[in-house]
Amino acid sequence: MEEAPPGTAPGAIPGTPRPPKSEQTRALILETAMRLFEERGYDKTTMRAIAKEAGVSVGNAYYYFDGKEHLVQGFYDRLAAEHEAAVRGILDGGGDRDLAARLLTVMTAWIDVARPYHQFAAQFFKNAADPASPLSPFSPESHPALDAAISIHERVLSGSDIKVDAELAEVLPELMWMYQMGIVVYWVFDHSPDTERTRRLVARTAPLGARILRLSRYRLLRPIVREIRELLSEFLFRR
């Protein structure tokens, strides 16, 4: 992900300069919306109620966000930016080069960053799973957050010491994102304290994933790797 230029940063991301007033208003509206979505449910919260609760005019709220869906997109973008900020040091600095360790760190950081939104996610999940919704991760509106998430996995990979089949390397960040989505769905359904079951699942699957990737260099698996690559670009990531 590129560094967000000052003035467009979604809210207070650690390590970015203090945002100007318009950004503070935008962040306030977003935070108010998130709170109301959680308290009243997404379906029952109106733009009018969000504006009132945030102490801004309805026109002002619409100036920043075209509607409720865009507020959720704002939430996706913020979550992606917070995640990126949390793992930046590990991804770019001299962090561990072991792929399993890198993947585990990044996934655990996501669970930490997303922790305040767990309840919201559970009640919200069904909207994102609606194929007709712009809130689906595959909708055009979600592309920026999707790209940000995938680019984190590009950096997990590029800073690691793993050697993978060249053809696989092309689609690996997308495969890793799909793994992340699987974990996210598990996390949404997870009612264990502090979602510790999801944490254990990540601790188990990150090394397994790295192990499977190391196998991809074997000639025996070459045709399978090629077929997976083609399937992904033909059926899933056609953008």
Place this chain on the structure above:
Amino acid sequence: MEEAPPGTAPGAIPGTPRPPKSEQTRALILETAMRLFEERGYDKTTMRAIAKEAGVSVGNAYYYFDGKEHLVQGFYDRLAAEHEAAVRGILDGGGDRDLAARLLTVMTAWIDVARPYHQFAAQFFKNAADPASPLSPFSPESHPALDAAISIHERVLSGSDIKVDAELAEVLPELMWMYQMGIVVYWVFDHSPDTERTRRLVARTAPLGARILRLSRYRLLRPIVREIRELLSEFLFRR
């Protein structure tokens, strides 16, 4: 799946005896509900409206189904039974023993059987994706339909000529069901005519799956197979 005894068969399944009157009433209520769900949406359809439209008393409707959720469970069960009836000959009789061919046949049969419900599935999907809902495939209420679906994959496997690692064989039907769920989600989102993209995806992934399974016997992959088996029983199928 066991043969449904007469009198408990969910509606008119080909190859089963003509159901008694109570079963006809049950099927009528179920069909009416499905139609109303499709026409008015699941959320807006009441038990009262279903009873009225089916020409039965509200009390009678509740005699057969405890509520709307149970009607959807009835739909799941019916879909599973129709699917089973459609593939019975292939699974038990002298059908193709090639695993890829068997899997392709079973998956294509599912798409054919589910065709009339595609629109309903699209509008309904978000309810099934709600973790709190009894309509989730992992809810206790869904276990009969889940068991029926998994047992179809047991028969896909047991009649095939494939030799797989013994440890993998234990969890393979569950893995194949997860593959089916992936295809179902793709199908829900698929807007191509007659969901032909999903059909092509099945035609590509069924042979790929069989190919991956054949590899599972290699000693090299043994630890990975073992770990996948343990993860499935620890994190997903704890019943």
